[in-house]
Amino acid sequence: MHRTAAIVSQGDEIVIGQTLDTNSKWIAARLLDRGIVPVEHVSLPDDRAAIASTFIRLSERVDLILCSGGLGPTADDLTRFALCDAAGDTLVEDTDALAQINAWFAARGRAMNDLNKVQAQRPARAAFLPNEFGTAPGIRSRIGRCDVFCLPGPPRELVPMFVHLVAPFLQPDESRTVRVRVLHTIGLGESEIASRFRDAPGGDLMARDRSPLIGTTASNSVVSCRIRYEGPLSAHEADRLIARDESAIRALISEAIFGEDDDTLASVIVRTLRERFQTITTIESCTGGLVASQLTDIAGASEVFRTGWVTYANESKSREVGVPESLFKDSAASKAPGAVSPEVALAMAQGGLDAAQADYAIAITGIAGPSGGTPDKPVGTVYVALASRTHSPDVRRFAFIGDRSAIREWSARAALATLWLNLSDRQSVRLLRQV
Amino acid sequence: MHRTAAIVSQGDEIVIGQTLDTNSKWIAARLLDRGIVPVEHVSLPDDRAAIASTFIRLSERVDLILCSGGLGPTADDLTRFALCDAAGDTLVEDTDALAQINAWFAARGRAMNDLNKVQAQRPARAAFLPNEFGTAPGIRSRIGRCDVFCLPGPPRELVPMFVHLVAPFLQPDESRTVRVRVLHTIGLGESEIASRFRDAPGGDLMARDRSPLIGTTASNSVVSCRIRYEGPLSAHEADRLIARDESAIRALISEAIFGEDDDTLASVIVRTLRERFQTITTIESCTGGLVASQLTDIAGASEVFRTGWVTYANESKSREVGVPESLFKDSAASKAPGAVSPEVALAMAQGGLDAAQADYAIAITGIAGPSGGTPDKPVGTVYVALASRTHSPDVRRFAFIGDRSAIREWSARAALATLWLNLSDRQSVRLLRQV
Incomplete structure (x- = not known):
């Protein structure tokens, strides 16, 4: 029976901060989907x-350990040895695994490197898990009463192996139910939401002794509210x-909710x-393609997104989407607003709307830094403009804090949020960091 | 003295897989820079x-603990309480912290929410660490002989607090030296590199009892080789x-190395x-702006990147960069190559090169899925084309595996790699997954 799980990731490169571990998050979400509660992630060196x-x-604390990494062919891949030590087992060569690795190389017209031979070794009492997409087989083992699955680190190998070789072996506790519902919001701060929850008519929604348990998480400008049930009720009762x-929650913060569970601003848009059979185009300066790439990351985006521009230079803004050059250049009579201005943001959006013949156009221009700031327009000054065939234009100024990447991420999020507010007729809602 | 460190991240949302923890990686790299070795990361629920x-x-194993998260105003923020429990201390209200939180709200014309008051509490023997960018002060404490720093989770708050309030307190062991050098490669598989290292003239470069220690990590198509020294030698001797x-290493795999340490393909390009005072433009279909956003994420990109297009629809490829419509439409005489073909990739690149008046143009067209695949061109079929004023065109076909996001990431990486191979006159090097 698997009630609780721990997730281990393996590798010097993770622990010293060279590589970001994304496997643990992915595995955790898959386990929770199946009613198994992850209670700890650990990353360890080689x-x-x-x-x-x-x-x-x-193994003394949880029912299940999922480990990623450390199964490669090189001398710093030590998971199989550590597993033997922990389980009091010895290494043997698995003939099926060896045949599979040989076949993998043969299919690619290459000879098997004898370093790869170690990858066919597993603890004697363990089972090998075949890997269709690489040379490192996984290992299924047991330490005391705890089941252990070790998978290779590359996500394109780990993901299908989890789905086909781990998931079918999972044994959630059928007498317990785990259910999570997440509501995503934009436009309200985390403490504002928490204070409305605390003063809810039915009592403090965020009390720690409450079931379901309610929590909030702020990530960039999105605050997510998580309702989580874990206990003996039936799935039906838990859902109720x-x-x-x-x-x-909806009654308390309805104006800010834009989606549920796996929704993102991009997927909802x-x-x-x-x-609505409508289309969107993007005209990006400081975000440099980030908004377009977030929208097109959603399957089905081709129905709503046909063209986008990265107009990084002034001449590109003029040539591609017709921003008047006079907006960049001072004339005798007056000072030009310059590339980072509401006028240019709006001209970019309206020019893009026409050129792409889209229903909505979202434009972003700003100063991501580290250089380029002025006293009037410090680094982090960003304008977002939305033009559409049906709404009046919406231009917003933001003052973001952080390094170049952070300002670009916030800008992209602000652009999507502005678009969403217009799509849902909430133009009047102000966003965080809007000035 | 801080020789070793552990990094803790805090929050249900991380442990259940809703949120990706990026703080631990960031903190780990900063500690290692200062000669303090991170030996474990742990993520825990509320x-x-x-x-x-x-x-x-x-605290019984390392000299230093860095913890992020769990200092917010809500009932699921428990780090300060746990710190008291572990250190055998009691909570007190810090008047300086309270004044700072008050001032933070006053500066924004808002009244302090009384939930925020708990954020002014700290263990009696601990010190409060002021937070300029949010309402959650940090805490510096001690458990036994281990120093503990707790910082708020949002990166834009954590980063400046680490730099100004944690880094000055760090006490690396001056008698020990830690040095890391990383070389990044593209075009060779990890086991090919490992086998060359093992057969090196001076003996196995990857032996685990060797100093410096050498390790490899594969991430997407980039394999990074890490040389790490940790020991009593002087910095000068370690560097030698x-x-x-x-x-x-360079003698063994010179053809594949593109950068060092914090370099990325985008930063090197x-x-x-x-x-060289040259410029690049991008014309993206299936990557939808990802390549442009990776290039423009690099400070100084505006000198080399002026314009890019996301030509997602066929009519956009024709209108924006002049791809002949005949390439999309069958004629009486012959079958058209279609949007995902070497002909269209090359026409996108050459059209973009002319329209942007750039020195290089890189175009990507492919099938990211989940739908759109055919027997001839399954999901994952991607063409990358490079056009330039000086080199002959370079068109490559790839067969990637994975979900939509993975295929897009691999495609963007392949586009940058193709560009880099041409910039460094290594057109003949084949890339992983090239077919």
Whole structure:
């Protein structure tokens, strides 16, 4: 029975901060979907003793360990050895695994490197998990009463192996139910939301002894509210409780909610535009293609997104979407507003709307830094403009803080949020950091 | 003395896989820069007992704990309480912290929410760390002989607080030296690199008992080789050893190395083009702006990148960069190559090169999925074309595996790699997954 799980990621490169571990988050979400609660993530260096002792510690606390990485062909891949140490087992060569690795190389017209041979080794009492997309087989083992699955680190190998070789072996506790519902908001600060929840008519929604448990998370300008049930009720009863809390939350912060669960601003926008048979175009300066890439990351985006521009230079803004050059150049009579101005943002949006013959156009111009700031327009000054065939234009100024990447991320988020507010007829809602 | 460190991140949203923790990687790299070795990352749920027991466990093993998150105003923010439990301390209200939170709200013309008052509380023997960018002060404390720094989770608050309030307190062991050098490669598989290292003239470069220690990491199509020294030698002597190993590695895999340490393909490309006073434009279909956004994420990109297009629809490819419509439409005489073809990729690149008057143009067209695949051109089929004023065109076909986002990421990486190979006159090098 798997009630609780720990997730281990393996590799010097992760622990010293060279590589970002994205596997643990992915695995955690998949386990929770199946009613198994992740209670700890650990990242460890290529240190056989540290991996073995962590396996032992976690095996005494959880029902299931999922480990990624450390199964490669090189001398710093130590997971299989640590697993033996922790389980009191010895390494053997798995003939099926060896045949699979040989076949993998043969299919690519290459000879098997004898370093890859170690990848066919597994603890004697463990099972090998075939890997269709790489040379590192996974390992399924057991330490005491805890099931352990070790998968290779590359996500394109780990993901299909989890789906086909791990998921079918999972044994959630059928007598317990885990359900999570998430509502995503924009435009309200986390403490404003928390204070409305605390003063809710039915009592403090965020009390820690409450079931379902309600929590909030702020990421960039999005605050997500999580309703989570874990207990003996049936799935049906748990869903009823969650629906009740969802209604209570919606009543308190309805103006700010834009989506649920896996929704993102981009996915909600693409879905909404598809339903309305409408299209969007983007004209980006400081975000340099980030908004377009977030929209086109959504499957089905081709129905609503046909053209976008990255107009980084002034001459590109004029040539591609017809921004009047006079907006960049001072004349005898007056000072030009300059590239980072509401006038240019709006001209970009309206020019793009016409050129792409789209229903909506969103334009972003600003100063992402580190250089380029002035006293009037410091680094972080960003204008977002929305033009459309149906709404009056919406131009907003923002003052963001952070490094270049952070300002670009906030700008892209602000652009999508402005678009969403217009799509949902909430133009009057102010966004965080709007000035 | 801080020789080793553990990094803790805090929050249900991280442990259940709703939010990706990026703080731990960032903190780890900063610690290692200063010669303090991170030996474990842990992510924990909003569970006071789990946080307290982890603090105690780690405090017995490392000299320093850095914790992010759990300092917010809501009932699920429990770090300050757990810190008291672990350190055997009691909470007190810090008047300076309270004044700072008040001032933060006053500066924004808002009244302080009384939920924020809890944020002024800290363990009695701890110190408060002021936060200029948010309402959550940090806490500096001690458990046994281990120093503990707790910082708020939002990166725009955590980063400046680490720099100004944590870094000055760090006490690396001056008698030990930690040095890391990383070389990034493209075009060779990880096991090919490992096998060349093992058979190196001076003996196995990847032996685990060697100093410096050499390791490899594959991320997408980039394999990074890490040379790491940790020991009693002076910085100068350590640098000499690392330089010796770097030369050995360069001799073995010179054709594949594109950068060092914090370099990325995008940063190396922007730097190279800047040095040569040359420009690049992008014409993207399936990557939808990803390549442009990666290039423009590099400070100084405006000198080399002026215009880019996201030509997602066929009519956009024709209108914006002059791709002949005949390439999309079958004629009586012959079958058209279609949008995903070498002909269209090349026409996009050459049209963009002319329209942007750039020195290089890189075009990407492919099928990111989940739908749109055919037997001839399954999902994952991607063409990258490079056109330039000086080189002959370079068109490559790739067969990528994975979901939509993975295929887009691989495609963007392949486009940058193709550009880099041409910039460094290595057109003949094949890339991974090239078919």
